[in-house]
Every structure is written in structure tokens, then in C-alpha cells.
Amino acid sequence: MKKVVTFGEIMLRLAPEGYCRFVQANTFAAAYGGGEANVAVSLAGYGLPAVFVSRLPAHEIGQAAVNSIRAFGVDVSRIIRGGSRVGIYFLEKGAAQRPSKVIYDRAHSAISEASVGDFDWQAIFAEACWFHFTGITPALSDNLVAICLQACKAAKAGGLTVSCDLNYRKNLWSREKAGAVMTRLLEYVDVCIANEEDISDVLGIKAGGSDVQAGLINREGYRETAAELFKRFGFQQVAITLRESISASDNNWAAMLFSGGEYYFSRKYPVHIVDRVGGGDSFAAGLIYAALREMPPQKRLEFAVAASCLKHSIEGDFNLVSAEEVEKLAAGDGSGRVQR
Amino acid sequence: MKKVVTFGEIMLRLAPEGYCRFVQANTFAAAYGGGEANVAVSLAGYGLPAVFVSRLPAHEIGQAAVNSIRAFGVDVSRIIRGGSRVGIYFLEKGAAQRPSKVIYDRAHSAISEASVGDFDWQAIFAEACWFHFTGITPALSDNLVAICLQACKAAKAGGLTVSCDLNYRKNLWSREKAGAVMTRLLEYVDVCIANEEDISDVLGIKAGGSDVQAGLINREGYRETAAELFKRFGFQQVAITLRESISASDNNWAAMLFSGGEYYFSRKYPVHIVDRVGGGDSFAAGLIYAALREMPPQKRLEFAVAASCLKHSIEGDFNLVSAEEVEKLAAGDGSGRVQR
Amino acid sequence: MKKVVTFGEIMLRLAPEGYCRFVQANTFAAAYGGGEANVAVSLAGYGLPAVFVSRLPAHEIGQAAVNSIRAFGVDVSRIIRGGSRVGIYFLEKGAAQRPSKVIYDRAHSAISEASVGDFDWQAIFAEACWFHFTGITPALSDNLVAICLQACKAAKAGGLTVSCDLNYRKNLWSREKAGAVMTRLLEYVDVCIANEEDISDVLGIKAGGSDVQAGLINREGYRETAAELFKRFGFQQVAITLRESISASDNNWAAMLFSGGEYYFSRKYPVHIVDRVGGGDSFAAGLIYAALREMPPQKRLEFAVAASCLKHSIEGDFNLVSAEEVEKLAAGDGSGRVQR
């Protein structure tokens, strides 16, 4: 099978144990993760040849980041080594009414200081069929805007499908800059993935009648949003994740898909959260996998939503589930009975 | 007071920390457990003289298994030492829609290689009043079928009450073999404990109108099942546990008892799960204790269900609660207010 | 800003990991806490100058207790050193129907053996505006009754506001003795904080129509209780916390405030419990902070309830939250969405 290539940053994730606050932490659980790396790990777990492209320092913390995804079968041969920092994010897990907190310490990371010319996209895409990135990568530096543009062009030239998860991060860039840059990049994108907030923040398209804070979701508004995205960028597919945040411990999770001119809505899962970081990435990976397996739209959507539902029950950024496990849930078995 | 004897396997239980998946585990919490050992620990905790009979290797892992139940007051003097393996089961704790997973590595364990003649049942039962085993023990080897048969006969000859928890394990034997063997053994049994699935799998008796997957339970069906069991085997008592699996995190838990020709249904507890392994064993132990304390049927049932309700809140296989704690819950106080 | 002074015991808290029972504990998480120390930590976290007055042994365990609150900015210069024991409490965290359990081992602690004359209250209160203590402190020894009386008198003489949380502990003294002593001390108190049980146990005032066990709460009854308290002691403010205990894992949490002749009822929060110890203390601290910030009564109450709602999501006795976090929740955002 042809390869799926993802491109972005992988960070060191440092989380206090259990529900401890930052000021209580005497140890940090150390893991690695980042939007595109998370997608690559998911895909490798489903049995696809997944390649993660990035830049990491030559030192041992950089090596540990490499090993963290190589362990799960991701092809790391396209990661170049250089720079001095692995980006870091500190994660404090919330509970009940107390939200999770993320402190980013990612400025000056090796990938953010990558140079145009560091990556030979033609070679990287040689045997690939799909390219995925998120809105975080171009937000990291101006060089990365240029590199993403190169990658997108090379991908289209090579006949790859290009998917992008909007993923707006307000502490990396302004809405204005995000809007301008992403508008250029989305030109090359076939499959657009986003949540409602991203679409509003980056592209200024607001769904009527929803209130993210209150957890209310309005189906009609989402239809309009998808339609507007399609109109503006001509995407093959638009997928929008719908999160209702009841508390830091409990969310509802669903998604819609616009594909082939039709709108599909998934089942809605009540998710009792073990770790919600990477939830969106697991959705994107599910969608890519389902597309490559040529599932019909509703099944594709249900696979992606079930995959990300399961992610919420797994520690760390990575969605360490098999396709069989996802399919079992997508087929309706969420009873959680012991598997012996 | 006279002794209660249980006979079976005690395994090393290896569980990744918290909600980690097997592929994330860098450490395993090590504990020991197994159906009949769990019952013995419960009974010792209630203050009864409980004897656990088994076979374990002479080496230190075998010794650790011995110590694990001796710590809680179980009489281990009837455990014989020999063989080379302690059976192992790996347990991955599920959450929300992700089910718990058990990988058994118990073949060739010391007890499974026990010989007919290893146990002197007459001596073991000398001062005993009750014998308990589960359908797992005869499933481990043909020798164990024979040994169970010996034990049952000796128990009846010695005037003991015999209880059996059907506990069908599909990776140990086929439904056919289980049906044939258990049918022979149940001849000697006075108190039969089971869940609906076991009864269906082993004895082919199906309750109408229930859907285990969907968590629907039909009282009438259970009545019929119990009646059928009574008709076929003439049990003094039949107890059936009723688990509604909402998710890996939340179940409803109740039971019915058929005793003296009457049907009793317990309260239903919503259980928020800390660890559900050993839930059925804690029910069996509660029933045995309540019988020996000569509680009336409804109270007996409520004690057993409350005991197993509490088990779901306790880490490990063992139900480390006192009779007072069980009685408090059975009497209606499930408010969980701090006890100072 | 002028100082807030609290006076009482700080204990070593020893808790088995996770949901382990005492008899399963191979390690204890070690923390420190106690009613008045918890209040001081909260206030320091809100940016107020908070002074904790106590007596602790000169040895390293005593020093660790000092450091535990100094770390969070509490002024420890008024803690005197002497005696030989740091009081201890063992805490077993409950889950679902299994209640949390506390075993106290606090007799003969350094503070309980303090002498009249150990504390120079005039000096301690020199630059202070508020004095807070709980009903636990005078319960520890007869000397402490006398010392509390001294402190109360000195506080009133110095023009401080005095607040007291009734906090009845049945294993420290009888209802009769508590009633007699507290009646004398409450004479000096401006702000009385309590839950319904405390008021009934200590002062014999019962709210009609509530059933703590069953978790039922009757607003009218609480109004009457507050009115009665006001009538008897002429408090400026009476605050009563309302806990509905659904299980050891889930409570509802609210409070009422009687202030300026008016009754205020707060929002009710469903709290999914991480650690409920110190819940009442975090409420008291919220009330003191809100009073010193001169919030109007309803806002004061909502701040205090939101603060203690958050406490339930935090490990340990201390409510390690900022005023901004509390205000955000009090303003209505309990959705728990990730803060990046």
C-alpha cells in the first residue's frame, strides 16, 4: 500500500501524575505528541505505512521523541536532525468543573527553526498517496509557512490527496495571520477537518445557533458552515467535530461529514474522559484510514468518530487502538464488557 | 465454627497502571487472584475459617501467591507445592466505551498439572461444613475433572454443603465439554451460582427477553431459568447475578435468588467501577457467609449483592470488606459519606 | 493589606495510593493539612497575607509541616516549636458506595499540649484584620479552650472580625462538652460557618425536613436554622454548606448565606469528587476572601461555593486555586474546556 505522510512538530509532553496541579508536581509523566505525529501513530496502528516528517535535535531528548513513534511502527527515516530544542508542553489534567490546562514552551524548537530546503518533498512523496498536516505547523514560523506551501504543491503535483486539520492555536499567531496563511494553503487541500471554533477563528465562518460554552449544538448551523467552506475552497470533503463540554470529566462527542454534496451526522457518544488530548487527531486519522479503505461516507464518519471516542479513554496523545476495536464500537458495541 | 473449603487456581495478575494499555505498560501491578481464592479471602475477612486448596510451585513466585492470601487470614496449610508455573493473567483496565481486556497465560500451571491423588479430601474436609468451587477448575485439565469429582463425592459423604459458580471460560474448553462435565459435577451441588451467560453457554438454558449486550434484563426470563435449573438438578438454591453493562466504567448490578421454592430479587446498584474483577466471586462469598449466618433468603441475597457491589470499588481480585461494611450498605446506606 | 490569622492544628495526612484500602497500602502519599491551615493556604493563594499560628515539634516531620504551607506563601513566623508529635490522620479514599474512611491518630500532638501563655495574641494580631478558627481547635484539649478564648478576646479587643467553622468531631469530645464550650466561644464570633449536622450536634438546632443520609435538603429548614443561630448569637453572617451525598464519588454542593437580615442561596454544583477533604475549609476561605474584597452577599456566597466546588477536584487538603479560577466558575463557566 502507498504511504501516508504527515508533517509537523512532535513535542515532549510533561504531565503531573493523576489530577495533581502543576504546583503539586514532583514528577512529570513524560510522553511525546503533536497533531501530525499523533495521526501517523494512529495510521501505523491501523496497519498503514505512515511516515512522519519533522526536525528534531540530535541529542537524546530528540532521540527519545523519535523512538516514541518508531515504537509504534511509524517510519521515522524522513525526520532530519538539527536545532537544539524539542518543543515542550506542560499538561495539567482537569476534573469536573476544573478545566485541563496547557502551558506551551515550544518557541525555538528544532522544527520551528527549519529552513526552506531542509525537506526534499519530491523524494518524500515518491511512494505516497496522502499528505496530512494541521494549522499548527505553519503557525510555528514563517519558514514553515513556506515549507508547508512547498509540501502542498509537491503533494498535488504528485497526485496525493491532501488533508488539513485547521487547529487554530491563539498563542502561536493572530486570527488575521492565520486567516491569510490558511486561505493560501487550503487552496491545495482536498479534505478539510475542523471544529466549529477553528472555522470561526481562522476563516470567520460562524455557525448560527450554537453556543460552544453551553455545549449546545445546532445541526442546521453546521450544515451551513460546511456549505460555506465548500463554496469558498471547493473541498472534496469537510468534516466538523462536535464537542459538547459538560465538564472536564464528561463530554459528548460527535461529528458531521460533508461529502459528495451530502451531509452526514454521526452517532453521539457520551465520553467519560481519561485523556482528551489528541481527540481531534484521532478523528482525522480515522477519516484518512476510512477513506483509504474506501468505506462509504456514513461508515467513514462513524469509524472516525468511534476512533476518537476511544481515544478519550487512553492516556497520552496517541490513539493506541486497532481498526478492529474501532469497528466494534462503530458497529454499536459500547457496553465495555470484559474481553477475555 | 466449621471450615469452608475452596479449591481452584490462584494466578499472578499483572495489570498496567491506571488506564494504560498493554502496549504502554512499563510496570505491572502484581497481585494474585482466582475465583476460589477470592471466595476464601472474602470469607476469612468475614471472620470465617476459610481453607484454600491448590497446587503451587515451590519457588518464590509460588510463595508470593501463598503469602498473598495468608496475609488475609486464609488457611494455606492444604496448598501442596510442586510444578513449575504460577498461572498468569494480564489485565488491562477499560474505561468508558473501551472494554477491559484479559490475556490469559495459565496453561501448564502447577494446579492444571495436579494428579489424582494429590489431595486427601477426607482429611481436608474433616472439620469443614462447606465446599466451594467454580467451573474454571475442571476446565483446566482432565485430571482436574476427576479431582473435582472426588472432592464433590467426599464433600457429600462428609455432609458438607457444596456450592459451585458455573463461570464458563471459553478459551479453556468448548461449550460441549463444559456442558458434559458440569452436568456430572452439578449432581453433587447444593447451591448453584451463575450469570445468565454461563447458564446459556454451559447448560444451554436461555432466559427469554434479555439482551446482555444491550443491558436489558427480563425478570420473568430469570425466573424461568432458575426454575429450569431447579428442575434439572434439584439445587437447594440457585443464585443468578444480573449485570447491566452501560460502559466499562458504569454497570448496574443486581441478583436473584431461588430458594425454598420462592424467587427473590435484590436491589439494583448503579456501580461506578474501580475494578470489577472478582465481582462474581464476592457475590458467591457473600451468599455462603449469609447462609452460614442463617440469614433469611431476601437478606441473604441483599448481603451477597451489597458485598459484590462494594467489590467493584476495590482494586484487585479480593473483596477486602468487613461484614459490617456490607451490612451497612445492604441496610440502605450507599451515600458514601466520610467515616471518621 | 492587613493580615488574616488562623489558629489550629496541622496534621500529617497519610493516604494509600488511588483507591487502595488501608490493608492494601504499601505506600502512603504524605501531605499536610488541617482546617485552619487549609484556610490560610487558600487565602495566601488568593494573594492575601495569611498567618497560620500553631505549635509543632522541632524535628524534621514538624519542619516538613511548616514547609508544606510556607511553600504556598503562608506566614509561618508565628508557629512555635515544641512537643514531640505531629498529629496524623490516615485517609482511605472511598468510591461509589464505599465511603472514605479517616483514622485519626492526633492525640498528644504538639498543639494539643500547648500551654496558656504560649501565644502572644496581642503581638500576633498587631497588623491583622481577621481571625479564623474552627471547632476542632478547642476540642483538642482544655488548654486550647482557654487559648481560643484568649485569642477571641484579643481579636475583638483589636477590632478584628472573627469567624468560626463549627466543625464538630465526635471522637474528640462529646456533644455536651462541645455545646458548652462553643457557646462560650461563639460569643466573640462575627461570622459563623457550619453544615447542618454540626449545628445540630453542637448547638442542638435541627433543620426540619432534611435527611442528610438521603441527601434531601429543605431550603425552608435552613432559613429557620440560620434565623435561630442569629437569634441566639447575633452573628453578622451565618453561612451553611449544603452537601447532598449521592455516593462517595458524586455529591451535590451548595450553600446558603444569611447576611444583613437576608437569606441567599447559591447555585448547586454536581461535584465529581477527586478529593473532598478540606471542602468546608475552602468554603470558609472563599467567604473570608470575598468579604475582605467587599463583594455583595450573593457574589460572596457564589465565590465561596465555587471555590469549594473546585476544591473537590484537587488532591490533598489545600485548595490550590487562584481567585481568577474561582471567579470564572462563579461566573458560570463550568464546562471544563481545556485552557491553553
Add this chain to the structure above:
Amino acid sequence: MKKVVTFGEIMLRLAPEGYCRFVQANTFAAAYGGGEANVAVSLAGYGLPAVFVSRLPAHEIGQAAVNSIRAFGVDVSRIIRGGSRVGIYFLEKGAAQRPSKVIYDRAHSAISEASVGDFDWQAIFAEACWFHFTGITPALSDNLVAICLQACKAAKAGGLTVSCDLNYRKNLWSREKAGAVMTRLLEYVDVCIANEEDISDVLGIKAGGSDVQAGLINREGYRETAAELFKRFGFQQVAITLRESISASDNNWAAMLFSGGEYYFSRKYPVHIVDRVGGGDSFAAGLIYAALREMPPQKRLEFAVAASCLKHSIEGDFNLVSAEEVEKLAAGDGSGRVQR
């Protein structure tokens, strides 16, 4: 085989992890131990029927103490339950030039408040052949002096061998009181175990030419000490352990035995310390076991010294070794080669 009975206190031992200091401790490793309990665990480990007599609170911390030795096969049926405290000792492990530190918090423990009449020594000694206690037990309270005296008399009346480890604890009593009390008790003792410091502190007998601080040991002086002890009390055997303290990490360890009028000196082991608490107790247990196995004096001594040498490599108070392991070392194999 007849039973060996030991009598004394078992405490909760709380130790910071690794080499952390008390003021760095966020968790304590929880274990249980105490001189006579440690001896009982050793003897049970060697396969002897060992009975530990004590008094412990009825609560769960008391139960955990019971379970901690029951796990290793000690007969706990003679432990009476009552009182409110389990004595505690905090242990900070030293390294290199930094000494280990112990903070005792054992006053008012259940055993220290035992009453004369609590123990039926005649019944306890019914099938026993040996009674062992240490100088710590009578130091705990005046009642315990009386109880020890009762026990000693009953033991002699019952024909048991009585052994005593002097074990002077300066924070429990003065040298004067210790001297007076122990002189009375030693009248009943057959086997006296001590280190040089104890003998000097309690009985005022000083070995010439040694300097404990400097780690110098003078054989001739030890001979004189033993001779003096024999002269004064007529002991059958006197055993003196010889510790040369090079640093908190490295000691030399040896012992001498006076038996049948002859002096025996053991091999000297350089011990790299994992945990030295219980070193003396493991020596006493080794000596008792070797005596009951009727080894000749030199072999008896070598067994006891080898046993306690191994103890220094084991975490916790208990010397969890088998007789075979001790014999292997006593026979000269200290090479530490992997046993597969």
C-alpha cells in the same frame, strides 16, 4: 516442632523513598516491624512455628500490622486487639557520611498501654520451647516491665529457653532505669544477645580498647565483656555483635559467641548496606534457629552472622531469606553470582 514465642511491639515504619530526606518526602514506603516481630518473621521463614504476641488496635492500621507478619507465616492468634495507636517510626535512609535518622512516634501505642492480665502466658507457652524478647519491650511502660517479668517466670516454669536482646533505646528510658529493670529480667534469661554499646549503657560493662565511633574493635575486650556477663548472670550463651561503621553505606559485621565456656569469633563480612534496620534481630533469629537445629557453637555463630549479613541487603525490617540461602553464605559463597 515446638513453638518459638516472641513478645513486643510492632510499629508502622514510614520511610521516604530512596535516599530522600524527611523534608523531601511526598510519599512514605509503609512497612511494619519491631525487634521481636522481626525475629518471628525470620523464624517462620526458616520453617519454625513462630508466634508473635502483642497488642494492636482493632482498626485497619492495626489489622495491616497483623497481616504484615501473617503473610510470612507467623502465628498471630495470640495478638490481642485494643488501644488506639499503632506505634510509628519514621526512617530516613542515610548514605555515605550522612547517617540514617529515626524519629520515633511510639508513645501511647496499644502495646505500651497493655495491662497486666492481658496475656495468659501459661496458655501461650503451652506447646512452646523458646521465648524471646528484647530490652525495648520493658522500656515501653511500667506495665510492660511487670508483664515481661510474668512472661519470663512462666517461660522458666514451662521449661522454655529464654533469650533476650538488650537493645537499649535512650529515648525510652534512662540508663539507670534500664539497668535496674534489665538486671531483674536477665535473671530468667538463658541466652543474652547484645552489642557492645548496649552492654555498656545498660549494665555498665565496658570492653577495653574499642572505639565504636572509629570502628575499632578489640577481641580481647569482648572476651572480657562476655566473661563478666557470664559471671554476673550465669547465661548459657552470650552473643555480642560487632559492627564497624565505616559510613552509612558500608559497615563491617561480625560477632562473637561465648558458649560452654568457650569463645568463638565469626568471619567478618564487609556489608554494602541496602537497609540495616533489623540487623540485630536477624542475628538473634539466626542464633535461635541454629540452636534449635542443634548446630555446634561455631556453626551456630556463623549461621547467625551470615543471616544478619544478608539482612543488610534487604529492604524493610524483615530478613526475608531462607535457611538455605543463609547456609550457602555461611559456607563461604558470598560471590553474589546470579542464581538462575
Add this chain to the structure above:
Amino acid sequence: MKKVVTFGEIMLRLAPEGYCRFVQANTFAAAYGGGEANVAVSLAGYGLPAVFVSRLPAHEIGQAAVNSIRAFGVDVSRIIRGGSRVGIYFLEKGAAQRPSKVIYDRAHSAISEASVGDFDWQAIFAEACWFHFTGITPALSDNLVAICLQACKAAKAGGLTVSCDLNYRKNLWSREKAGAVMTRLLEYVDVCIANEEDISDVLGIKAGGSDVQAGLINREGYRETAAELFKRFGFQQVAITLRESISASDNNWAAMLFSGGEYYFSRKYPVHIVDRVGGGDSFAAGLIYAALREMPPQKRLEFAVAASCLKHSIEGDFNLVSAEEVEKLAAGDGSGRVQR
């Protein structure tokens, strides 16, 4: 560069924390390792393309074993999946005079039940230059004898260098069987690695004048041993590791090499042991690497010995060091000064 292929078993390694004994273990550190897997990880760490060939169950414990070496860059594409058990070994770390203990639970593992025909050696060796295995692999089953023979023949046919570490395991087979089988296999071996005990146990060749127990080593005897091996099998190279076991904590470590008719002796390192498992494997890997880098004999030997010296300071089976680190030590810098 051409590949190095190793073939054998990878086991789950379960070790109590720190210096805890098996009977004290509440958790096991979980890692994976085995002679040939360890060699592959070392070689991958040095930058060589290393392929590990084995058979592992399809389940998650099998997958975790795969991931454990894939993380470090080993090519796992030749591992076939099947069978039901991952072999296990329990490891108790010794200290001072207390030896480390290994309990094997590896019978019936997936690899031990491999069939002749499972591995296509011609394909596996297609781009390889070196094949390495140990005496453990053929000891696991008769099928594995046949498979090793196939592999050796295919390797020679393909022009690969073949190396074998004798590694005698007495609980897997008798000396007689080992001798007979290994004699057949060594026919195909170019580089023979062993310690003195292995050579004596398997091939009956004893070095005069050494006493392994006492840690004495006789250079002349080793020369004779190597000469005898060369005479009997005509090896290109013979490498013998020389371990002097002072205690479980301290060993001396050195080696000799016979190559090109000359004898080379390495520096001798005093090793303070963190974890000695895999010491021999790290030596073998060092020797293979040094050979492929075409170092002269003395340097080759020094590289291998320095590599294995470092292994003793690293937790787990794998020697996670870089070639630069090894070269630095081999060049004489063992001062351990902090690298910033």
C-alpha cells in the same frame, strides 16, 4: 551497509522494584529482552541495520515485545506472529552478598513452538553480512535445533559471517545434549564467544588454575582454552569474557580475544553494578560492531569490553549506549565526570 541478523527469543522481564525480593513485590518493572534481541538493539544503537528474527504471539503482550526493540531501531519485519505465550523471566536484583535470582517461565513460548519452515532464511539473509545466535536458541526445542542448523547453513551459503555465544542454560537442557547439539552447530560458526563456565559445561574444556567462585582468573588457562577451541572447531575468532565476582554489587570485568593466531587481553574494569543482565550480549554486540568497522584485534576487544562495562551501569537487558560513548571509555576515560 549490509544487515546483521540475529535469531532467538525475546522474553518479558519482570523485576521487583529496587532491591526488593520476589516475596515483597507489589509491582514489576516490565521490560523485554533476550540474548539475540539484546545484540540487535546494541547494533542498531551503533547505527548498523540490525534485524531480529523470532516468533511472537499476535496478542498485545507479543506486540509490546515487538515495539520494545522497534523503538530502538531494530528491523522487526522478520518476526512472525503466532503461538500463545511470550516467554517470561522474573528477575530479583541482588546486592552485596545476596545474589541476583532468575526464575524462568519460558516453556511453551511462541518461539519454542516454531516449526521448521517458519523462516525463509534465504530471503532473510538476502542483504545481510552477519548472522548471530546463542546457545539458548537451540536449547528451547528440538525444532529450534533444526531451524538453527538451517539458518547456519543458509548463512554460510550466503557468505555471511556467523557468530555464536555459547550461553549454556542448565535448566533448558543437559550438558550432554548441549554438547552434542552445539558441536554440530559450531561447525558453521566463525566467531565463538563464551565465558569459561560455558566452555566447560558445553564442550568440556576446562581452563586450568581458575576458580570462578573465588573470582580468580588465570591468563594462561584462558590461552589454552582458546587454543583448544581453535583446534577443535577452527574458529576465526574466539572471545572469552572474564568475570570476577566480588559480590552481587561489584565485579571485575575483562576479556580475551584469540584472533589471527594471537592472544589479546583487555583492560580489566572494576564494575559497580546497576544491572548485569545482558552483559555478555553487549560484549558480543561490541565485538560484531568492531569487526564490521574493521578495527584491529586489540581495539576490537577493548571496544567490546568497554561496551559491556557500560552495560553494567544501565537498567534493563539492552545496552543503550552510542559508539562514541564506548570509544570514549575504551580510550581510557572512565572518570565519570559530568557531561554538560
Add this chain to the structure above:
Amino acid sequence: MKKVVTFGEIMLRLAPEGYCRFVQANTFAAAYGGGEANVAVSLAGYGLPAVFVSRLPAHEIGQAAVNSIRAFGVDVSRIIRGGSRVGIYFLEKGAAQRPSKVIYDRAHSAISEASVGDFDWQAIFAEACWFHFTGITPALSDNLVAICLQACKAAKAGGLTVSCDLNYRKNLWSREKAGAVMTRLLEYVDVCIANEEDISDVLGIKAGGSDVQAGLINREGYRETAAELFKRFGFQQVAITLRESISASDNNWAAMLFSGGEYYFSRKYPVHIVDRVGGGDSFAAGLIYAALREMPPQKRLEFAVAASCLKHSIEGDFNLVSAEEVEKLAAGDGSGRVQR
């Protein structure tokens, strides 16, 4: 007593557990430390009023750094809040021949981006008698060179004693720049502390006849070095620490002091290392304390060396010892006998 002020960076220290390598780390022990913060903690521990001046981000990781030293009594009121990063260093603990490794990730930290004008030195030094900094602080940025210069001038103007530990860090600046900057700053310094390497790297003064790598130390050379330093800068005191690195586990540690025209050499301690980070800082703190306590030179030196000897036995950067503990060792008791 007047205050001691130290100025510099405090970093987050992330260390894998035990002896794990970076690539094995799943958790990091989180602590905080840095040269001047370490000195402040030591001094506070000795009972001196110690003020640490720095700049830290307003977020919770910054707060945790503040709390980490406030817990031990350091005055943190002069730490200003701003910037976005807490500097980080990753620490891998070495053992035996494997050296410890430090990976710095401190660029762009809050303190390195401090502005001239951020600190009001006159106010800071108002009630102070001593100012201490190290060569690391000016190495962090050009602004910090200017700020250090301001601080030094203000300190001299205020009549404070100024001490400086040269502490050269090659990855922060070149030898040339260090030499130029430090030469300017040392003009204001009264007490110069350094090791031989620093003096050579920064000031180009080499002691003859020593070989740091080989651990050889030549007293005469150190005398010459101190004399040369005195000649060039006119220091009141010069203290040089002498570390002989035997391995990562064992060092020898001593120091010399030049004071009042005389040379003093300390005892030499063999240190078995628990954690050597902060060793030099603990020496500096010892020297400052001893000077302020007006000890005579030899005693001053012995105090400082004993203090830093003890530091090597303590986890983390901070030397958590009391003056009494240091004095006991300085007085000759390094036997490590248990303190009860």
C-alpha cells in the same frame, strides 16, 4: 541578622528515575535548582535570612519554581515575574564508568531576557550584608552582564561583601568572552570561589602538575593558582575546590582556602555519590555561612567542605542539611551510625 542576597537563574530540573537513561525515561523527577538559588536554600537552612533575586514567568511553572525555594524559607519577595520560559535542564544520573549527562534547555528563559532596570539593587541591598552570584548569570545574556555589574557596584556601595563562584559553562559563552566579562566583574568581588578547571578556562591560570582527568591533585600548584588570583584581583579570600573523579559513583572531595595571606587545606572526603549536582554551590554556601559566623579560616574551610560532602548524599540541587549536621561531620564523625 542582615540578609544574604543571591542573584541568578533557577531552572526546572528533569531527571529520569534512578539510573535510567534519557531514552528510557517515562517519567521525570521534577525539581528546581540553579547555582545561586541553591546557595540561598543552604543559607536559609542554616538559619540565615536569605533572599533570592531572579525573574520567572507568571505562569504556574514559574510559580512552582518560586514555591520550591520558599518552602525552605528563602525570601522570594524580590523575584520579579515576567517572560515566558523557566529554563530547563535534563539530568541523567551516571553510575560507575558512565558519566552523568546534562542537556541544557535554558535559552530564552525569563531571567536571560531581564532588562537593565528590572532590579532596584539599592532597595534589595538595604538590609543586606553579603551578595553572591556565579559566573553563570552574566553568561546568560548581555543584559545580565550589565545587571551583574550594577549589582556589584551597588553591593560595594552598600558595604556588602561580594562573593562569586566562577562556574564556567562552555555552552553559554566562549572562554574569551567569559574571561573579558569576569575580569571586569571580579574587580568588585571579595571572595572568589572556583575549581581548577574554571580558573583555567576563564582566567587562563593553570595549576602545574595536576591532571583533572586522572584525578591527580598537586597541592603546590593550587597554592600558585590562589597566589596568582590574589595578585591579579586582590581578593580577600580565594577558595578552590578539589574534586578527584574516580568514577561517576565515587569521588574524592576537598578544598583549599587562601585567606589572610595563608593557605589552608581541608580534610579529603571519599564521597559515594547519591547526587553531585549542587556540590560546588553547597561549598560556597558553607563558606558564606562560616564567614558570617566568624569562624577561623581552617574551621571555615572544614565547614564548607563537610557541607558539600554531605550534599553529595542528597537528591536534588539543594543541600538540605542543618548547621549541626555539618558541624558534626566537620568535627570528624563520618561513621554514618544511625541517629535515633
